[in-house]
Amino acid sequence: MSQSDRIWTAALLVIGDEILSGRTHDKNIPQIASWLQVQGIRLREVRVVTDDLTAIGEALNVLRERNDYCFTTGGIGPTHDDITVDAVARALGLPVVIHPEAKQILEQYYATRGGLTDARLRMARVPEGAALIPNRMSGAPGIRIGNIFLMAGVPHITAGMLDALTGTLEGGAPLLSETIGCWVAESEVADMLREIEAAHGKCQIGSYPFFQEGKGGANFVIRSTDTEELQSAVDTLCDGLATAGYDFTPGGI
Amino acid sequence: MSQSDRIWTAALLVIGDEILSGRTHDKNIPQIASWLQVQGIRLREVRVVTDDLTAIGEALNVLRERNDYCFTTGGIGPTHDDITVDAVARALGLPVVIHPEAKQILEQYYATRGGLTDARLRMARVPEGAALIPNRMSGAPGIRIGNIFLMAGVPHITAGMLDALTGTLEGGAPLLSETIGCWVAESEVADMLREIEAAHGKCQIGSYPFFQEGKGGANFVIRSTDTEELQSAVDTLCDGLATAGYDFTPGGI
Structure with missing residues (x-):
C-alpha cells in the first residue's frame, strides 16, 4: 500500500444519557463526520454510551486502539x-490533574461572571500530560491526550473546537462523493447500481431511499478517492438512468 | 432484586455508511429511544457501523448478548x-432463506408496481427461523429473530414497525422524567444538583446546557422509576432555584 492509499480512520464516542433517553437529538455525529471527511479521515464507527465510568472506559479503549483518532x-x-x-x-491509567493554563483561561473567563468556583474549576481537570483544544465560544477548553480528543456536548462549542483543529491532524486523500437523486423505487435500478459498482473498483455506491410529498425516490451516493473513476461512475449512472427513462437530479434530492 | 426492579435493556445498531459520512442525519436513535422508554426498556448503548459484514456481525454479537433486546x-x-x-x-450461524409470507406480501405490493423482480425478492430473505414485523408504509417487512429486531433505515417506515411492536415486548417500570429549564450557567448550580441527587437515591439528575438567542441556560432532567421520589426531587430543585433567585420553567426550555 503506498502512502497515498493509506486510509486514516477515526471513531466517535458520544457520552450522554440524554441521547440514549431520546430527549436530545445528537448533532455532533454529522458535524464531526463531515469535518473528518474534509481532513481526509474516515469516521469508521460511533458508539453512544451512558454516563458511566466503566461503559466509557471500555468503549474508549477499543476505539482508540483500532483507529488513528478517537473523539x-x-x-x-x-x-x-x-x-x-x-x-x-x-x-x-493516568491521574487527573489541574491544567495550569486551563485554570488561567477559566479565571479570566469567569472574572466578570461570578468568579472561579469549585464547580467551575472542575473544567480545568485533565488526564496528566494532556494538551488543550481552544474553545472560543465559552471558557472551558477541549482536551487532547494522545490520539484522543475530548470535545463538548453542545454542538456549536464543538464546532469551534473543530475549527481550531482544522489542518492539524494528519490524514489521507479526502473521500470525494457525488450524489444523484431520482424519483425511482430503488428496487427498479438495483441491478444497474450493482453493475456500475462492480465496474468501478475504486468506487462505493450507496442507495438511500426516501419518501417526500407522498412519493418515493432515492439518492445514489458514489464515493471514491479517485476523481476520474468517480466521474466515470457518475457518467455511467446518469446515462443508465436517462436510457431507462428516469428523470434525475445531479446533487441529489 | 424484585421483579419490579428488574431493568430491561436494549441496544441499537445503526448500519449505514451514510450516517458515518455525515450525509444523512440519523433520526432513528431518538425515535427508538423514546419508544423504548414507553415500553419500560432502557436504551443502554448505540453503535453506528459501516456497511460491512464483519463490522455488523461483531457489533451485533456483543450487543445482543448483553442486552435483552437488540435493534x-x-x-x-x-x-x-x-x-x-x-x-x-x-x-x-444461520442460513438465509426466502420467507414465504414475506414473498407473498411483496408479490401483492408490487403487483401494481411493475412486479416482483429479483432485486425486490431480496427483501423476502431472512435468517432461517425469523418472524416478520409488519410494515404498513411500504411492502417489505421488518424481521425478528430471537431478541434481534431488524428495522428499516427510513425513519417513518421504522416508526410504523415500532407501532406494530408496541406492547409486545416485555419491559419493566417505565423510566419517568421531569425537566426544569433555567437561564442559569450550570456551573452556578452544580453543587445544588449534586446534593439533590445524593439525597434522592432513586433519581438521576442530568444537566444539559444550551445557548439560545445569545444567552446560556440549562435543562435539568430528573429521571426515576419512582413517582414519589421523582416529585420530591423536582420540588426540592424548584425550591432551591427559587431561593437562589433564578427563574425556571417547568417542562424545560
Missing part, C-alpha cells in the same frame, strides 16, 4: 454528571 | 449495499 463528545462540563475526564484518565 | 436499522432494502440480513445470519 468523544459530552461530559466535560462543571456538573456532577460530567465524568468524561475521570473515565478517560482511568482508562489510560 | 438494527438500515440495510434491509433491495440494493447491493443492503447486507444486514446476510450479516445477521452469518453472526448467528
Whole structure:
C-alpha cells in the first residue's frame, strides 16, 4: 500500500444519557463526520454510551486502539454528571490533574461572571500530560491526550473546537462523493447500481431511499478517492438512468 | 432484586455508511429511544457501523448478548449495499432463506408496481427461523429473530414497525422524567444538583446546557422509576432555584 492509499480512520464516542433517553437529538455525529471527511479521515464507527465510568472506559479503549483518532463528545462540563475526564484518565491509567493554563483561561473567563468556583474549576481537570483544544465560544477548553480528543456536548462549542483543529491532524486523500437523486423505487435500478459498482473498483455506491410529498425516490451516493473513476461512475449512472427513462437530479434530492 | 426492579435493556445498531459520512442525519436513535422508554426498556448503548459484514456481525454479537433486546436499522432494502440480513445470519450461524409470507406480501405490493423482480425478492430473505414485523408504509417487512429486531433505515417506515411492536415486548417500570429549564450557567448550580441527587437515591439528575438567542441556560432532567421520589426531587430543585433567585420553567426550555 503506498502512502497515498493509506486510509486514516477515526471513531466517535458520544457520552450522554440524554441521547440514549431520546430527549436530545445528537448533532455532533454529522458535524464531526463531515469535518473528518474534509481532513481526509474516515469516521469508521460511533458508539453512544451512558454516563458511566466503566461503559466509557471500555468503549474508549477499543476505539482508540483500532483507529488513528478517537473523539468523544459530552461530559466535560462543571456538573456532577460530567465524568468524561475521570473515565478517560482511568482508562489510560493516568491521574487527573489541574491544567495550569486551563485554570488561567477559566479565571479570566469567569472574572466578570461570578468568579472561579469549585464547580467551575472542575473544567480545568485533565488526564496528566494532556494538551488543550481552544474553545472560543465559552471558557472551558477541549482536551487532547494522545490520539484522543475530548470535545463538548453542545454542538456549536464543538464546532469551534473543530475549527481550531482544522489542518492539524494528519490524514489521507479526502473521500470525494457525488450524489444523484431520482424519483425511482430503488428496487427498479438495483441491478444497474450493482453493475456500475462492480465496474468501478475504486468506487462505493450507496442507495438511500426516501419518501417526500407522498412519493418515493432515492439518492445514489458514489464515493471514491479517485476523481476520474468517480466521474466515470457518475457518467455511467446518469446515462443508465436517462436510457431507462428516469428523470434525475445531479446533487441529489 | 424484585421483579419490579428488574431493568430491561436494549441496544441499537445503526448500519449505514451514510450516517458515518455525515450525509444523512440519523433520526432513528431518538425515535427508538423514546419508544423504548414507553415500553419500560432502557436504551443502554448505540453503535453506528459501516456497511460491512464483519463490522455488523461483531457489533451485533456483543450487543445482543448483553442486552435483552437488540435493534438494527438500515440495510434491509433491495440494493447491493443492503447486507444486514446476510450479516445477521452469518453472526448467528444461520442460513438465509426466502420467507414465504414475506414473498407473498411483496408479490401483492408490487403487483401494481411493475412486479416482483429479483432485486425486490431480496427483501423476502431472512435468517432461517425469523418472524416478520409488519410494515404498513411500504411492502417489505421488518424481521425478528430471537431478541434481534431488524428495522428499516427510513425513519417513518421504522416508526410504523415500532407501532406494530408496541406492547409486545416485555419491559419493566417505565423510566419517568421531569425537566426544569433555567437561564442559569450550570456551573452556578452544580453543587445544588449534586446534593439533590445524593439525597434522592432513586433519581438521576442530568444537566444539559444550551445557548439560545445569545444567552446560556440549562435543562435539568430528573429521571426515576419512582413517582414519589421523582416529585420530591423536582420540588426540592424548584425550591432551591427559587431561593437562589433564578427563574425556571417547568417542562424545560
